[in-house]
Amino acid sequence: MEEEHELGFFERYLTVWVGICIVIALFLGQYDEDLMGFELTAAFEAFEVAGYSIPIVIVLFLMIYPIMVQTPFQKVIKAGKTAKPILTTLALNWGVKPFLKAGLSWLFFAVIFAPILRPEIGQEGIGYLIGGMILLGIAPCTAMVLVWSYLSRGNMGHTIVVTAINSLSMLVLYAPLALILLPIAGATGADIGIPAGQIGFGVLAYIGLPLVAGYFTRNSLIKRRGREWFDQFTDKLHYVSIVALLFTIVVIVSPHSERILDQPLIVLIIAIPLIVQFIIMFIISYWTAKKVGLAYEDAAPTAQIATSNHFELAIAMSITVFGMESLATLAAVTGLLIEVPIMLIIVQICLKTRHWFPSKKEQSSRKSALARS
8 A cells, every 4th residue: 555645635624525415315315215115224234144244235335345455465474463553543432531531421411511411311311321421531543543534544454453453352342331431321331241242243343354355356366456556546446435424424424324314412511522522532642652752643543443332232232221312312322413523634644744754664774773883
C-alpha cells in the first residue's frame, strides 16, 4: 500500500456524504415500505448468522477487502512483533476508555441533565441511558477503524493486528467489565452473557476472510500484471471501501429511524456526553502515543482505535440485555450517528498533525545512526 496516497475529492468531503446518507437512512426507515412495497430493513435482517445479517456482512467485507489488498502481508507480521504500540492500544482500550465513558455517562445523565431527563423518562430511564453508554464503551472498534486508519495513512499492519487482538480480547473482558460497570446504571449485570458466537463470526468475517482474500489477490495481481498495473488498479479499488461504508450507514441507521426521530431531544442529550468522551479519549490516547514515542503511522491508529467503538456489538448487546425499545438501545444507536462524523474529523486532525510525530523512516534512520555509533 502506498503510505502517501492523496485524498481525492470523494474522500475529502466524506463527512458530507456521511451526513447525506444518515438523512437518507432516516427517511427510508420511515417510508421504505410505502415507497417500495416492502421493508428494506426487514429484508436485510431476514438472513442472519450468529446475530449478524449476511447482506450487511457482505457489505462490510467489501468495505475492508480493498484495504487488505493494498496492505503488504509482511507489514502485518512485522507489526505483530512490535510490543509497544500493541500494549499501548490495549491499555487505552481496556484500562481507560470503559471507565471514562461510564464516569462521564453518570456525570451527564445522573447529575448535569437529571433535572431535564427525570420528568421525561424517570430515574429508571436515566439508568438505561447510562447502561447503554457503558455497553458502548466496553466494545472496542473493529471493522470501521481499518477505514479510519487507511484514510489517516496509518500503519495498516499495526491496525489489523490490534483489531484482531481487540476482537479476541472481548471474549475474555467484555462480560466482566459489563458486570463491574453496569451497577453504576442501577441495572443488573446478572444476565450479561458473552456473545462468543457473534464475536467469533465477526473476527472471521471482518478480519480473517478479507485479509486472506486480500493477500492472495495482491500476490496474484502483482505476479500476473506487474506492480505498475496493480497500483493503478488499487487507486480505483479503494472507492469500493468508501461506497460500502456509506451503504453500511444507511442499512444500520434506517431500522432505528423511528426511535431517533420520535425522541430528538433525548438523542441530542445523549450526543453531548458522547462527543465529550470522543474528544477526551482522543486527546488522552494521542498524547499517550506521543509520550511513549510512537511513530505517526502507529500513533494515528492507536488513538483512533482507543477513541472509537464497536457499535454493532453494542447495539446487539443493548437489545439482548435491555430490549429493542429501551433507552439503552437508543443510546447505542446514537453512538453510531455521532461516531462516524466525529471519527472523520479526527482523521483530518491526525493528517494535519503528522509533524508532531517522527515517521517510521525517521525512527529507522535514528536507530541505524545509534547502531553505527
